[in-house]
Amino acid sequence: MSENFFTNVEKIQYEGENSTNPLAFRYYDENRIVMGKSMKEHLRFAACYWHNFCWPGSDIFGAGTFDRPWITPFGDQMAHAEQKARVAFEFFEKLGVPYFCFHDTDIAPEGATLQESHDNVSRIVDIFGEAMQRTGTGLLWGTANLFSNPRFCAGGSTNPDPEVFAYAAAQVKHVLEATHTLGGENYVLWGGREGYDTLLNTDLKREGEQYARFLKMVIDHKHKIGFKGTILIEPKPQEPTKHQYDYDTATVHGFLLEHGLQDEVKVNIEANHATLAGHSFHHEIAVACAKGIMGSVDANRGDMQNGWDTDQFPNDVAECTLVMYEILKAGGFETGGFNFDTKIRRQSTARDDLFHGHIGGMDTMAKSLLNAAKLIEDAPLSDFVEQRYGHWNGELGQSILNGTADLESLSKLVLENNINPEPVSGRQELLENIVNRYV
Amino acid sequence: MSENFFTNVEKIQYEGENSTNPLAFRYYDENRIVMGKSMKEHLRFAACYWHNFCWPGSDIFGAGTFDRPWITPFGDQMAHAEQKARVAFEFFEKLGVPYFCFHDTDIAPEGATLQESHDNVSRIVDIFGEAMQRTGTGLLWGTANLFSNPRFCAGGSTNPDPEVFAYAAAQVKHVLEATHTLGGENYVLWGGREGYDTLLNTDLKREGEQYARFLKMVIDHKHKIGFKGTILIEPKPQEPTKHQYDYDTATVHGFLLEHGLQDEVKVNIEANHATLAGHSFHHEIAVACAKGIMGSVDANRGDMQNGWDTDQFPNDVAECTLVMYEILKAGGFETGGFNFDTKIRRQSTARDDLFHGHIGGMDTMAKSLLNAAKLIEDAPLSDFVEQRYGHWNGELGQSILNGTADLESLSKLVLENNINPEPVSGRQELLENIVNRYV
Amino acid sequence: MSENFFTNVEKIQYEGENSTNPLAFRYYDENRIVMGKSMKEHLRFAACYWHNFCWPGSDIFGAGTFDRPWITPFGDQMAHAEQKARVAFEFFEKLGVPYFCFHDTDIAPEGATLQESHDNVSRIVDIFGEAMQRTGTGLLWGTANLFSNPRFCAGGSTNPDPEVFAYAAAQVKHVLEATHTLGGENYVLWGGREGYDTLLNTDLKREGEQYARFLKMVIDHKHKIGFKGTILIEPKPQEPTKHQYDYDTATVHGFLLEHGLQDEVKVNIEANHATLAGHSFHHEIAVACAKGIMGSVDANRGDMQNGWDTDQFPNDVAECTLVMYEILKAGGFETGGFNFDTKIRRQSTARDDLFHGHIGGMDTMAKSLLNAAKLIEDAPLSDFVEQRYGHWNGELGQSILNGTADLESLSKLVLENNINPEPVSGRQELLENIVNRYV
Amino acid sequence: MSENFFTNVEKIQYEGENSTNPLAFRYYDENRIVMGKSMKEHLRFAACYWHNFCWPGSDIFGAGTFDRPWITPFGDQMAHAEQKARVAFEFFEKLGVPYFCFHDTDIAPEGATLQESHDNVSRIVDIFGEAMQRTGTGLLWGTANLFSNPRFCAGGSTNPDPEVFAYAAAQVKHVLEATHTLGGENYVLWGGREGYDTLLNTDLKREGEQYARFLKMVIDHKHKIGFKGTILIEPKPQEPTKHQYDYDTATVHGFLLEHGLQDEVKVNIEANHATLAGHSFHHEIAVACAKGIMGSVDANRGDMQNGWDTDQFPNDVAECTLVMYEILKAGGFETGGFNFDTKIRRQSTARDDLFHGHIGGMDTMAKSLLNAAKLIEDAPLSDFVEQRYGHWNGELGQSILNGTADLESLSKLVLENNINPEPVSGRQELLENIVNRYV
Numbered sequence A, B, C, D: 001m002s003e004n005f006f007t008n009v010e011k012i013q014y015e016g017e018n019s020t021n022p023l024a025f026r027y028y029d030e031n032r033i034v035m036g037k038s039m040k041e042h043l044r045f046a047a048c049y050w051h052n053f054c055w056p057g058s059d060i061f062g063a064g065t066f067d068r069p070w071i072t073p074f075g076d077q078m079a080h081a082e083q084k085a086r087v088a089f090e091f092f093e094k095l096g097v098p099y100f101c102f103h104d105t106d107i108a109p110e111g112a113t114l115q116e117s118h119d120n121v122s123r124i125v126d127i128f129g130e131a132m133q134r135t136g137t138g139l140l141w142g143t144a145n146l147f148s149n150p151r152f153c154a155g156g157s158t159n160p161d162p163e164v165f166a167y168a169a170a171q172v173k174h175v176l177e178a179t180h181t182l183g184g185e186n187y188v189l190w191g192g193r194e195g196y197d198t199l200l201n202t203d204l205k206r207e208g209e210q211y212a213r214f215l216k217m218v219i220d221h222k223h224k225i226g227f228k229g230t231i232l233i234e235p236k237p238q239e240p241t242k243h244q245y246d247y248d249t250a251t252v253h254g255f256l257l258e259h260g261l262q263d264e265v266k267v268n269i270e271a272n273h274a275t276l277a278g279h280s281f282h283h284e285i286a287v288a289c290a291k292g293i294m295g296s297v298d299a300n301r302g303d304m305q306n307g308w309d310t311d312q313f314p315n316d317v318a319e320c321t322l323v324m325y326e327i328l329k330a331g332g333f334e335t336g337g338f339n340f341d342t343k344i345r346r347q348s349t350a351r352d353d354l355f356h357g358h359i360g361g362m363d364t365m366a367k368s369l370l371n372a373a374k375l376i377e378d379a380p381l382s383d384f385v386e387q388r389y390g391h392w393n394g395e396l397g398q399s400i401l402n403g404t405a406d407l408e409s410l411s412k413l414v415l416e417n418n419i420n421p422e423p424v425s426g427r428q429e430l431l432e433n434i435v436n437r438y439v
């Protein structure tokens, strides 16, 4: 198959807000300048390899529904991988997405030995190199799949068997180097099996130490090979395991602090994982920014009525405006970006549905960027917040923060001056109305 | 009222497993020796002052239903407080619970000034001192209520107004000292309002710093006055706030590490808060033990179909057996114990319902202790776990853990020896069946 | 107090989309004609008496924070009730809300006997009559509070004590008649205590029969007195009870069918109750429309991270557009409307916060109405849906629906013609993008 | 493969409570008489074909881990199906489970045409017939898989394409007849795809009518062929669809009433589906009993921290005691039984793990039966409940229930007699303690 796969789709163009062409952008105009940078530079969109090209539309109750001729247990698996790579780059180019992301096992079949697997991956990495050159597509991040193969069913680095740790290490080494070769901007670790199914057979302390050792090896190797990208951990609370160690951003932050890794690792926050953990997407972003470990974002949302990873395209401009606002306030992405770790619905069986999903997601984020930029410019929220905490800049506030005051001095102050503070309105409804003006 | 309040209840006795007397213990025999200590020493039960004696049986949709004559806005509030104290100690003594817990605002009315409030508290603390002496009841922990008064509606230490911080500091100083005076074994901080209702008006970073300063002041004061008890933070994910900073044990651990407080503070884990945070009770205990910050337990459970703090008495022996097993493995309580931060149901309007609730809770934990002790003795779980991770004691495992190995050496090892580990059964069903033999 | 309470607020005006006046409407222009009716007639907004004027800003962990001088256990309770009524009508008038709603216990203090309670209610109803005349405010619905008084702690009509049933009946009779007197358009039953806290003490079957008897009496009485309004049940899954019988719309529909009441009763759907029941707001509306029992709406939303009734103002235009679209498709409200069963946040302590909340909610719904009208006009969704099910208008579809076909004939058809249908794209992403064009 | 598959397992024997043999029953003694019937007759256990023999241990993030040589896309699929049947009956026989259950697609490969699929199913049904005869295993229920094949991705009977309805009809006809041939006791419909992924493309009303037509055809055909078993609907709230029409028991009951099918169809309640729907397992059973539609049970539980169908073996004796108590009170199973729609964990990779799971589940239910029988005999709960509602047998209660009383007469009664009922304790804690005596 040397011809095109998406035969009915041309390169997606920006046509403006009033366009009703479903295969055009209404907000994402990659060269439009917002707050001094192009939309492309702000948003740093990436499409993912796995859900788009390696997933046949199956779910736990049903077989694949999608038209993906290269997904079949029969025939030459490397030929299938090559076809897949061609289709993927056709997609990236037509969509106009500046980056993509992959797992090793997405791009090439596993071989009979790890050496064979490495060789398969390397062959496709070569093909990627050319295609990236040709199309201008970059690699936002690479990652090793340490969760699908049965050998990882009890974890990768946190496995009770050190040979599995070794195998995982070998796999990460290969993908980290491939990522480096391809000029990747980040390397991601998602610990899909780094957790437990039951505490009855699990030694939490031990597994925590194994995991920290692994992370240190990855960091050491990164420096050794001169990879300048960021190491990212992607938090998720559960699924497939009952409990995943990287539960949420605060938990990952605690783990990094425990092992002195807080300056070497950031988080890749997924909207869907935020809500599965009982947080809003906005919350997870805000926590990561506050802790200084905001790295990158998987923009796919969940369904609030479903307790699993539905990986839907973002379409809520109101929510994403606040997310974008938080990211802009923190200075914007450095090496990170918005990856779509998204699945079209199992019923979306037309080839062009992949485009509709991504166009909607990209437009949602582009509109959110425009809104957020205006929120930064007009500053109604930050003005309110600054004024709200204003007394902390006064004498009392400073004495508390700089350590001069203690329980005794403060108690004396209150008792002697009969201090009795009154509540001040938090103005939540007013602020929500103001935000709605920007959405 | 100098006579008894619980006129139909005598001191609760241990009558053994076959008793059908609802006002007797079937398992809790305080002097029975289990693994070298009495049940009383193992379990260190406490009853709480607030839900038992300060709550009239109201909920958000309805008025109080309970017969608590001292709860009324009319009349002499200090006289009511004294009556309440008499009834409380009648209860503690008849129940045979070795400890109790209180907030400052539970025990005495707030005055027109903080000085008046302090004086009121001090008068009741004196009464407590005598009653404790007389009855042998100890104080498991004291705490300041920094969440009910409107002044705390935007937080105590994390308030945008530093005067509220100062007020909270003065209040904590007073209760910490009262706790010390009464020989309390711990001091608890539950940050009911230390969180946010909306991110729109909140500066997360700033509030985190305020909170850490507060905690340091409390620790400094503890040392200054020579209080030897433990400072405990009680995690809860939300309610009353939308998001509470002390979300769960892992989050608190991260916060302590961030501010270098991990050796000074432990957690008071509540079963109900565990499940609200998306964790099992067992999980939170296991995490706290693994991190070395297991302090004390509020044993009250939630209802798995209700998304708020129902604060029900523990009655699930299977679950509590695993909790108790985890605590015994970690060496048992030091200063902590099992507090019942429990509410009888709003429909439980008979005076003796308070006894039924506590008897059921104490028997549940006592039976769980017996089961757990047998699980420790026979060691079916720990034997399995040790064997499961056994290879980590070998050469490969040790080279990983001691830092000799790196990605390169491990990769070489796998490739040269063609290592290809097979999954080994995790035996979850078998282990669950084994646990059921002990329940 | 004969002067105004909301001294800083004048009558709220419509100022158009670009207004930045927080005390003005940007979308709600009551006389603007949309699809042949004014916005006022479409939306039929109501403010509620209870959360706005009877709730002091307390929650389960804290005392009231609001400035509501008439809420106090001290002083002449009827005088307080009269002051409250004046403030309420000042609010309705300044907000320009065409309707209000109340419970009996909201408007007047309970007396020592039911007769006294009735008399108190009647006195305020007279005041309401005058105020409604003067201001042009209508009554969307009345209801009896059968959940706050301790006598109802085990239910009203579903109480194990038939005297409580009788008491509830007497109360409903009085409020139903008052509602009729005031020209109310609906009468609502929310069964806050009609459920169970534990199955251990509950006879489900019996309570179901009691409830059905009650409902029939209410319907009979409605007809007897000539009340032409609609009887509405408000579904809610739990809280305050562990389980509430009117769990969701489908459950209520089943209950109505079981007792032959489906033509006499409709539902009052609350957004917050929808999400607590595991449904989207849109879902509950769509189900009620499909079943022909869509009556009225409590527009207040929940917080997706909090498992209780937060009763927040609607502010999600995207969600409410679909709700409004569904209602317009079904022909719009008859006797129902959008009531705000909303609470400002406990920190919203300024008097004008009540206005900000309602203005935001009303603008959200008004903008949603405009969006939905355009969705109806352009018909991108309904065109798609009609075409999607188009084959059901063909011979095969009709033979199935009209009962001609049976398993045997269909089996024969498939086998003989080797029918093997292929999936057709459900186009979810495309449709979501289309909706976003209208939001 | 003519030899045994479970080479290390002999027929599982009852060895009594003190046995520590993990491959023996401790409570399930099939011939033990309880309340006049054998345990076997009471519990009517079934093992399922699908999760045990057709599922390779895959999940949405990983490949199969189990040793199931017949699951492979390569080779003669009918030979694999025959091997699978041999292994299944070896398992049923060794486990001593009196029944099994299957879907058509579990037992035989789908052919190129429906005729071929039917032929394949029929060949295996013949094999089943012999094996059932030989081993004494019965068929608890059969069912058609209308959810895995891509053709059903938008539903079976609720599909927008009537040809899919026809195909589904043909498939159900074949399995219903096969079930009849094999002497099956029930026929189950689980509507895995009968729901929606988005309301945007869905016509709820139309799909409800389609579904009702389908159900009527199935009932007609059942009578036509003389099948005496029960038609069962298995409620589930969501997964794989966003929303499933058969949400819970109350919803199914409403649907049956709407279409006059309440005497023809009962429910198959799954514990895991109950908790996903926001209910306790006990609740769903109690509702089905109260409504008279309790049919059969899938005893597999969920994990309360995971929002998807984990399908774990029941191991909570306390919960299952109440379930069993409810079933015994309602007269026990007629055609239904306890099916294990259970999955061993993906890490449970040893062949005998299938036995450990089932033994644990069967013992849990057997112990629960013993407990429940004692609860029936001693009657502490039913005595309490009867006494609690006792006044309903008096004059007032009867006048309400028989329709003599109305709002007017009751109002008069209350006002004239100044009736003012006091709350009576619901005794929840006491009742929970009593239940714990039986667990």
Ligand SMILES: [Co+2]
Binding pocket: A270, A272, A273, A309, A311, A341
């Ligand atoms: Co995800």
Ligand SMILES: [Co+2]
Binding pocket: A234, A270, A298, A341
């Ligand atoms: Co992701």
Ligand SMILES: [Co+2]
Binding pocket: B270, B272, B273, B309, B311, B341
């Ligand atoms: Co709590």
Ligand SMILES: [Co+2]
Binding pocket: B234, B270, B298, B341
């Ligand atoms: Co607590």
Ligand SMILES: [Co+2]
Binding pocket: C270, C272, C273, C309, C311, C341
């Ligand atoms: Co509500």
Ligand SMILES: [Co+2]
Binding pocket: C234, C270, C298, C341
């Ligand atoms: Co409402």
Ligand SMILES: [Co+2]
Binding pocket: D270, D272, D273, D309, D311, D341
């Ligand atoms: Co299931």
Ligand SMILES: [Co+2]
Binding pocket: D234, D270, D298, D341
């Ligand atoms: Co099932």
